[in-house]
Amino acid sequence: MLEIRGLRGGYGQVEVLRGISMSIGAGEIVAVLGSNGAGKSTLNNTLCGIVPAFSGQVRFDGHDVTRSRYTDIVAAGLIQVPEGRRIFPNLTVLENLALGSYLRGRAKREQNIERVFAIFPRLGERVAQRAGTLSGGEQQMLAIGRGLMGEPRLLILDEPSLGLSPLLVEEVFDLIRRLNDEGLTILLVEQNVGQSLAIAGRAFVMENGAIVFTGTPGELLANSDLKRAYLGI
Amino acid sequence: MLELSILFPSVLNGLTTGAVYALIALGLTLIYGVLHIINFAHGALLMIALYGVYFLHQSLGLDPYASLPVMVPAMFALGYGLQRFVIGRASHGKDENILLVTLGLAIVMENLALYLWRSDTRTIETAYTFTTVGILGAMISIPKLAAFAGALAVCAVLLLLLAKTDLGRAIRAIAKERHGAKLVGIDVEHVFAMSFGIGLACLGAAACFLLPAYYVNPQVGNGFVLIAFTIVVLGGMGSFAGALAGGFIIGVVESVGGLWLGESLGQIGIFLIFIAVLLFRPQGLFGART
Numbered sequence: 173m174l175e176i177r178g179l180r181g182g183y184g185q186v187e188v189l190r191g192i193s194m195s196i197g198a199g200e201i202v203a204v205l206g207s208n209g210a211g212k213s214t215l216n217n218t219l220c221g222i223v224p225a226f227s228g229q230v231r232f233d234g235h236d237v238t239r240s241r242y243t244d245i246v247a248a249g250l251i252q253v254p255e256g257r258r259i260f261p262n263l264t265v266l267e268n269l270a271l272g273s274y275l276r277g278r279a280k281r282e283q284n285i286e287r288v289f290a291i292f293p294r295l296g297e298r299v300a301q302r303a304g305t306l307s308g309g310e311q312q313m314l315a316i317g318r319g320l321m322g323e324p325r326l327l328i329l330d331e332p333s334l335g336l337s338p339l340l341v342e343e344v345f346d347l348i349r350r351l352n353d354e355g356l357t358i359l360l361v362e363q364n365v366g367q368s369l370a371i372a373g374r375a376f377v378m379e380n381g382a383i384v385f386t387g388t389p390g391e392l393l394a395n396s397d398l399k400r401a402y403l404g405i
Numbered sequence: 406m407l408e409l410s411i412l413f414p415s416v417l418n419g420l421t422t423g424a425v426y427a428l429i430a431l432g433l434t435l436i437y438g439v440l441h442i443i444n445f446a447h448g449a450l451l452m453i454a455l456y457g458v459y460f461l462h463q464s465l466g467l468d469p470y471a472s473l474p475v476m477v478p479a480m481f482a483l484g485y486g487l488q489r490f491v492i493g494r495a496s497h498g499k500d501e502n503i504l505l506v507t508l509g510l511a512i513v514m515e516n517l518a519l520y521l522w523r524s525d526t527r528t529i530e531t532a533y534t535f536t537t538v539g540i541l542g543a544m545i546s547i548p549k550l551a552a553f554a555g556a557l558a559v560c561a562v563l564l565l566l567l568a569k570t571d572l573g574r575a576i577r578a579i580a581k582e583r584h585g586a587k588l589v590g591i592d593v594e595h596v597f598a599m600s601f602g603i604g605l606a607c608l609g610a611a612a613c614f615l616l617p618a619y620y621v622n623p624q625v626g627n628g629f630v631l632i633a634f635t636i637v638v639l640g641g642m643g644s645f646a647g648a649l650a651g652g653f654i655i656g657v658v659e660s661v662g663g664l665w666l667g668e669s670l671g672q673i674g675i676f677l678i679f680i681a682v683l684l685f686r687p688q689g690l691f692g693a694r695t
Contacts, residue, residue, distance in 0.1 A: 222587055258585030260578040267574050274571055275590030322589060368552030 173198045173218075174250070174326055179228035179238075181218040189227065190381040196326065196359055198322040201352050203372035203389075205403060206362045211381040212361045213255050216330050220252050221245045233325070246275050249325030253332065255361075257315040261304025264337055268303050272321025280323070285304055288317035291314075291347065309340045316347070326328055327351070328359045333367065347370055365403050370392060377402050414543035415664045417656055421549040424556035425611050429629055430636035430648040431560060432607035436581045438643030439600040440488075442503040447633065448626025449511040452518060454480055454612035455621035462529045462616075467615045469531070470551065476609035476640055484605030489598040511626075518623035526622040532590020534617055548617035559610045560649055563603070567645060576600050580643060632659075632672075635679045641692020650690060654678070 174196040188211045196202045206212050216223075217223040219230060221242035228393070230238045232250050260268050264352035269288055273281045291295035292313040297317055298306065304315055312332060319327055329348065333341040345367045352371075362368040369375060369389035377385035377400050385392060391400065429451060436444045453690070457476055461467040487510070496502040512671075530678050533547040567573035575596050579586045587593055640647020655675055663671025682689060 220588065222584070241592075242587045243590050243592050246588070252588050254584065254588055258582055258588060260582050260585060262581045263578055267578075270571070271574050271578055271589050271591070274575060301617060318589065385530075 173233060174359070175229075175231040176219075177220065177229045177231075178389040179215075179230060180226040181223055181228075182214065182226065183223065188381050189218060191228065192260050192301045192378075192381075192383055194376055194383060194386070196357060198357055198376065199352070199355060201348065201358045201360060201372045203368040203375040204359065204378060205363070205365055205368060205376035206400070207363070207404070208334035210376055213330055214381075215378070216252055216254070216328050218248065219245075219328065226313040243275060247277065249317050249323065250328070251276075251322045251326070252328040252330065253315050255330040255334065257311045257372060259303045259311055259314050259318065261302065263303055264300050265303055265314060266299045267305070268318050269295075269321050272318035273323075275322070277321055277323035281321070284321050284323070288320055291320075292317055297343060309337065312340075312344065314337060316344075319352075324351060324356065326357045328357065328361065330361045331363065332360075333362065343369065373388075408514055410666065412540065412661065413541070414545070417540065417543050417545055418549070419657035419660030420653055421545065421553040422660065423653040424560075425551045425614055425652075426629075426632055426636055426656050427652025428556040428559055428607050428611045428642070430633040430652050432604035433485045433564060433630075433633045434613075434637045434640070434643055434648045435563075435600055435607075436646065437637060439576055440500075440597055442500055442505065442507065442574070443634070444502065444601075445508040445630075446511040446514065447507075447604075447608070448628075448630030449518075450480070450483075450626070451612060451629055452621065452623060452626035453483075453502070453514060454605075454608045455535055455616055455625060456518065456522065457609075457614045457620075458612045459527055459529060459621050465505040469613050470555075473555075473613045474609060475626040476613055477606045478607030478609075479600040480612075481606040483602075483604035485598045487605075488601035488668075489594065492601070493594060493597060497536060510530070513624075515623050522623065524623055526620045528620045531617050544665050546618060549613075550586045552614035555614045556611065560564060561606065563607065564645055564649075566603075572596070572599060606635065631673065635675055637689075638683050639678060640693070641689025644689060644691040647691030 176192055176194050179192040180187060180189050192215060203205050204212055216225055218225050218380065221240050225238050229236060232248055237245055237248065252266060269280060269285050273284060276291055277284055294310055295313055295317055305313065306314060332344050337343065348358060349371050359370055360372060368391065372389055375387065375392050378381050433444060433447050440638045454476060458469050458472050461472045461475060462469060490501055492506050536547045537544045538547065538550065561644060567576060575591045579591065579593060579596050583593055632655060636651035639649030639654065658674040658678060659671050662674035666673060
């Protein structure tokens with residue numbers, strides 16, 4: 173579904189991504205792991221057309237989207253739930269969800285809002301509340317809910333467990349697995365190695381803007397040098 | 406002390422002026438809220454709009470109120486184009502550049518107006534210019550009453566648009582979270598230009614409501630932009646409710662102050678309020694503390 177070949181990119185003159193190649197098939201959960209500063213978020217933002225690619229190629233559903241605008245990428249169904257949630261703090265929960273279908277999934281807006289409330293009942297209790305006043309966990313739910321409103325074909329989740337209580341982390345990973353069971357393809361970018369590997373079918377490890385490992389979670393966990401060098405476990 | 410029979414007409418007069426002030430300030434605060442810049446060209450653009458209404462009246466005999474369907478879309482288009490192709494292009498993503506570009510635009514427009522139309526102060530005369538109606542014993546001119554009703558109606562439409570439509574939600578969303586807006590597929594450049602266009606459309610409407618009871622010359626915008634800026638600070642930068650309330654407050658203060666201190670000193674009250682707000686409530690009446 174998503175194919176990345178030799179992708180280089182970064183900010184201004186600074187190259188952050190140094191030739192990334194990976195692929196994600198339909199229905200997979202793929203984990204991208206790596207420490208802070210490895211280039212994971214830059215990779216996401218390059219895929220979404222927010223940070224320009226220097227060279228290489230990104231194909232989504234067979235179409236070249238390397239230099240597409242971010243609007244076209246969302247319209248194609250490649251949707252990111254960003255690190256730090258990036259919800260609209262001055263808008264209500266309901267308005268945040270509505271804007272999730274600004275470009276895509278507009279026809280089924282009402283239906284999808286009901287679906288999000290079924291997944292996150294707590295959001296349903298706070299429809300008219302300003303998003304900025306939600307707790308961290310609720311904000312994360314809203315960010316994921318807003319992402320789902322765009323009827324993603326591939327959902328990128330950037331650090332969805334960051335800053336959540338252990339109980340909520342459990343809940344979020346449960347949800348990711350459930351969404352995947354319903355057929356959603358997921359690219360999971362995480363520092364939470366244990367939980368991610370428990371639900372991912374395949375994993376990539378990034379370091380200094382390059383991929384240093386590709387394989388199954390089992391292979392990664394069996395490789396103690398790799399674990400120690402890059403994941404700190 | 407002032408008697409009620411003098412004070413009431415003065416307050417009424419202030420409210421009618423205040424509604425137009427609010428309309429101008431609403432445009433300014435919208436542009437500020439979304440683009441995070443003070444549009445220094447706001448006054449000059451109001452001047453352009455006033456000349457537009459003036460020449461539509463002089464050459465085509467169009468009544469100022471009948472000019473609304475021409476001026477509002479025309480000013481919107483001008484604003485959209487300016488932001489998309491001039492200000493946005495020239496800014497290179499830096500807010501301070503936008504500031505300078507709008508300042509430059511204001512200077513160019515003002516001097517172009519001086520060159521083309523000279524510094525003459527022009528007015529138009531309509532059949533209703535000097536007609537008045539009585540409200541609870543106070544006499545008020547038809548153009549002022551029309552300006553009050555019209556400006557309120559435009560404000561209501563604008564607030565409804567911001568509250569209830571996807572474009573309005575996108576405008577408010579971008580004001581606080583540009584990155585998040587991009588990730589749901591909101592075309593940020595387009596919404597910037599829409600906001601600028603809507604802000605100028607307010608000026609187009611304000612010009613139509615102003616001219617029957619006012620005048621136009623190349624510097625006419627300066628007085629308004631200073632007042633509009635005060636209103637925006639008073640109400641809270643980027644706050645729509647604040648612009649509305651601030652407009653009325655400033656209108657009434659100016660009018661009652663004029664009654665008390667004389668026409669030329671009437672504006673002192675405005676700037677005393679301005680200083681007081683900056684000292685004691687810098688976030689404005691409706692602004693969020695940051």
